[in-house]
Amino acid sequence: MRRLAALIAASALVLTGCSLPRHDPEVTFHANGKTIRVExxxxxxxxxxxxxxxxxxxQLRVPAGKVVQISVDxxxxxxxxxAVFLYRDAAGKEQTTGTGLLGKGENFTYTVSLPNKxxxxxxxxxxxxxxxxxETGQPLLRGYWAVEITS
Structure with missing residues (x-):
């Protein structure tokens, strides 16, 4: 009976042209035993x-040398x-690096691991x-999710 009710409700949505509310994608970050979901x-x-x-x-607390696991919906x-990340190396210099393009249905996760502990x-x-x-051939940015790291 529940399946029939669900089928009727879904059919009504299709017939009336309505759709279920859509939410913007979220990204999950996990580090140091804590998980946060970010809009x-x-x-x-x-x-x-x-x-x-x-x-x-x-904001997420991540001590030096620890990894951050990222999961996208x-x-x-x-x-x-x-993923683009900013870090401070042992010499105190700020560095920026990233993953390059991921996705195409193949990459749902990435682990940020810095070069040195x-x-x-x-x-x-x-x-x-x-x-x-x-014009440069680079894809235009649609959106971004940001996390500030505290140590």
């Missing part, structure tokens, strides 16, 4: 237009995304590519 700081439509600022960066994983992670951004491409 996009900025999110645009698929063409990179009509952008809305959503939230301020989240299916909407991001089906498209193109990358003494390096201190300072921040992580997840970037989602839009359908549009810049």
């Amino acid at each position: 996009p700081a900025v999110y645009c439509d698929v063409n990179g237009d009509n952008c809305a600022e959503k939230t301020k960066p989240a 299916g909407q991001l994983a089906d498209g193109l995304w990358e 003494t390096d201190q992670l300072l921040g992580i951004e997840i970037h989602e590519a839009a359908a549009a491409v810049l």
Whole structure:
């Protein structure tokens, strides 16, 4: 009986042209025994237009030498995304590096591991590519998720 009720409800949605409410994709970060889910700081439509600022960066405590596990939801994983991270090396110099483009339905997770145990992670951004491409050939940014790291 429940299956029939669910089928009727789904059919009504299709027939009336309504759809279930959609939520913006979230990214999960896990480090040092703590997990946080982060909404996009900025999110645009698929063409990179009509952008809305959503939230301020989240914060996560990550001691030097520890890894951060990142998990993106299916909407991001089906498209193109990358992780960009800022860290301070043993000499005190700030460095930026990243993953390059991931996704296409194959990459749902990534583990941030810095080159040396003494390096201190300072921040992580997840970037989602839009359908549009810049004149340089680089994908236009659709949205990003930001985490500030505290030690």
